[in-house]
Amino acid sequence: MNAVEKEILLMPNMDGTERIFLHNVLGELNEEEQITALQIYRAKRKDPQMMLLLTLIGLVGAAGVHRFIMGQIGMGILYFFTAGFCFIGTILDLINYRQLALESNKQSAAEAAATVKIMRR
Amino acid sequence: MNALFLRSLRPCIFSFKPFRSKGLGFLKPESIIWLGSLLWLGLFANLEQQRWSLCPLHALGLDFCPGCGLGRSIGMAMRGQFAASWAMHPLGIPSFLILLHRVVVLSFPGLSGLPQKLKTRLFNSFAKFARHERR
Numbered sequence: 001m002n003a004v005e006k007e008i009l010l011m012p013n014m015d016g017t018e019r020i021f022l023h024n025v026l027g028e029l030n031e032e033e034q035i036t037a038l039q040i041y042r043a044k045r046k047d048p049q050m051m052l053l054l055t056l057i058g059l060v061g062a063a064g065v066h067r068f069i070m071g072q073i074g075m076g077i078l079y080f081f082t083a084g085f086c087f088i089g090t091i092l093d094l095i096n097y098r099q100l101a102l103e104s105n106k107q108s109a110a111e112a113a114a115t116v117k118i119m120r121r
Numbered sequence: 122m123n124a125l126f127l128r129s130l131r132p133c134i135f136s137f138k139p140f141r142s143k144g145l146g147f148l149k150p151e152s153i154i155w156l157g158s159l160l161w162l163g164l165f166a167n168l169e170q171q172r173w174s175l176c177p178l179h180a181l182g183l184d185f186c187p188g189c190g191l192g193r194s195i196g197m198a199m200r201g202q203f204a205a206s207w208a209m210h211p212l213g214i215p216s217f218l219i220l221l222h223r224v225v226v227l228s229f230p231g232l233s234g235l236p237q238k239l240k241t242r243l244f245n246s247f248a249k250f251a252r253h254e255r256r
Binding site: 072074075078081082083084085086087088092096099100103106107111114117118 | 149150151154175176177178179186187188189191212215216219222223227230237238241244245248
């Protein structure tokens with residue numbers, strides 16, 4: 001097992017789709033850069049299970065925490081002040097939480113790759 | 122990571138360039154829901170009287186609900202009745218704009234981090250320039 005695979009194994013609940021887009025984004029980098037990018041990505045990554053739990057909070061207390069955490073501030077404010085569109089939006093996000101986590105993870109992977117390319121000289 | 126494996130993955134569906142998806146590929150489940158509800162509220166919904174409500178708080182018989190009236194408010198904003206929309210629910214007009222933005226971002230994922238990307242590009246060119254100056 002090489003160092004890149006070890007770095008990937010450190011991230012919990014990694015599924016095949018996420019693995020494929022990581023390969024796709026980090027493919028152009030060499031091994032050392034890939035490890036740096038994966039470390040940056042690990043800090044920014046949203047665990048799908050955590051997103052599910054944060055969405056569940058919306059049924060009990062404050063809705064929209066998951067949207068704030070994913071960086072969608074407008075949607076977060078809307079969810080917070082309308083109780084998740086009268087709980088309907090919260091329930092939709094409970095169904096859709098994997099897609100949501102994947103979407104924000106794709107973005108942070110692209111950002112991590114861009115950051116590593118800046119550090120290159 | 123094996124180079125050959127990576128090369129085989131390159132034409133994969135996951136790409137970050139905008140406008141890459143063909144046909145109806147830009148429609149995701151979430152965007153279908155937002156777009157469908159916006160279209161229904163803007164074109165077909167009857168805003169004068171409320172016959173039924175999806176709200177569980179309403180079904181429980183509670184009077185207070187922070188989100189009730191938002192749908193009618195969005196519908197009024199889409200039909201140009203801004204004063205009535207504000208009176209029904211103050212968040213109607215902003216939520217219409219935010220939902221539209223969300224649908225666009227969902228359909229064309231390359232557009233989502235556009236300010237960040239422009240910033241990165243600016244920083245990159247500046248760094249290149251600074252390196253050039255140092256020599």
